[in-house]
Amino acid sequence: MDTAIEMERAGINLKPSGRMPDDSVLQAPVEAGKTVGNITVDDPIFSCRDVDVYYGEKHAIKKVGIDIGKNSVLAMIGPSGCGKSTFLRCLNRMNDTIPNARVVGSIKLDGNDIHDKKQDVVQLRARVGMVFQKPNPFPKSIYENVAYGPRIHGLAGDRVELDEIVHSSLQRAGLWEEVKDRLQHPGTSLSGGQQQRLCIARTIAVNPEVILMDEPCSALDPIATARIEDLMEELRQSYAIVIVTHSMQQAARVSQRTAYFHLGDLIEVGETDRIFTNPRHRLTEDYITGRFG
Numbered sequence: 087m088d089t090a091i092e093m094e095r096a097g098i099n100l101k102p103s104g105r106m107p108d109d110s111v112l113q114a115p116v117e118a119g120k121t122v123g124n125i126t127v128d129d130p131i132f133s134c135r136d137v138d139v140y141y142g143e144k145h146a147i148k149k150v151g152i153d154i155g156k157n158s159v160l161a162m163i164g165p166s167g168c169g170k171s172t173f174l175r176c177l178n179r180m181n182d183t184i185p186n187a188r189v190v191g192s193i194k195l196d197g198n199d200i201h202d203k204k205q206d207v208v209q210l211r212a213r214v215g216m217v218f219q220k221p222n223p224f225p226k227s228i229y230e231n232v233a234y235g236p237r238i239h240g241l242a243g244d245r246v247e248l249d250e251i252v253h254s255s256l257q258r259a260g261l262w263e264e265v266k267d268r269l270q271h272p273g274t275s276l277s278g279g280q281q282q283r284l285c286i287a288r289t290i291a292v293n294p295e296v297i298l299m300d301e302p303c304s305a306l307d308p309i310a311t312a313r314i315e316d317l318m319e320e321l322r323q324s325y326a327i328v329i330v331t332h333s334m335q336q337a338a339r340v341s342q343r344t345a346y347f348h349l350g351d352l353i354e355v356g357e358t359d360r361i362f363t364n365p366r367h368r369l370t371e372d373y374i375t376g377r378f379g
């Protein structure tokens with residue numbers, strides 16, 4: 087008996103993932119910091135170890151350790167409230183802006199601790215850009231939305247260079263053709279999907295190494311979502327991307343590696359194909375098969 091159909095006919099209960107029940111799936115929640123799967127990658131852009139985050143008394147992230155690879159997309163999935171956004175915000179110190187948040191542990195960007203006293207937070211956020219759930223263009227023209235960052239970071243010597251940065255950023259964000267004749271129109275005059283691509287252009291304009299995306303498509307329709315997903319595949323040729331998504335289909339489509347969070351623990355990390363076909367922890371399996379969350 088070697089096919090799933092034969093086994094089902096014989097009354098052998100297949101798991102929802104189509105796999106045979108076996109003892110190799112770990113049943114118990116992992117101890118904090120004991121993630122299942124390989125948390126390391128070769129030549130990481132980020133290396134995070136023993137990261138804890140507290141909001142006052144609340145322990146929102148527990149001893150999380152994970153590397154983030156260059157030129158690839160890491161998807162962070164898990165039920166609402168499990169700490170995905172909190173962990174994402176650690177990577178460019180956005181939690182610094184939340185009064186009662188406290189981040190402990192080691193987060194190294196290209197080998198240097200981002201909490202080091204010498205780390206300039208404005209510079210860090212240029213190297214590690216962020217795209218939010220709701221597109222949030224500045225109340226300025228399309229041109230100014232993209233030009234603003236390069237200007238404050240002194241990346242353009244003159245207007246010609248600035249024009250070139252604006253052009254290439256809009257082009258890489260897949261928006262140039264749609265806006266080239268109305269660069270002086272307000273950013274807010276664009277559709278939701280265009281606004282999100284404008285925010286991506288704004289992020290790219292300051293030459294980041296990493297792009298963090300916190301549910302970037304959840305306010306978009308399926309066509310606009312597909313455009314952003316296609317764009318992510320292009321962008322990863324140049325950047326590391328970390329995306330928080332509630333959509334497992336999206337994680338499966340856009341990422342090469344997936345991290346599953348549960349109640350502040352990083353339960354499992356692995357190649358996306360492996361996580362979705364052969365999860366090694368019961369909690370991951372329950373989530374991806376829709377029995378939980």
Ligand code: ADP
Nearest residue numbers: 141144146165166167168169170171172173184
């Ligand atoms: P997720 O992104 O997985 O939905 P979050 O990172 O938003 O989860 O939240 C993780 C936990 O931290 C939740 O219990 C949430 O209520 C709590 N939390 C998030 N932000 C704050 C905050 N600013 N103050 C207090 N608690 C917070």
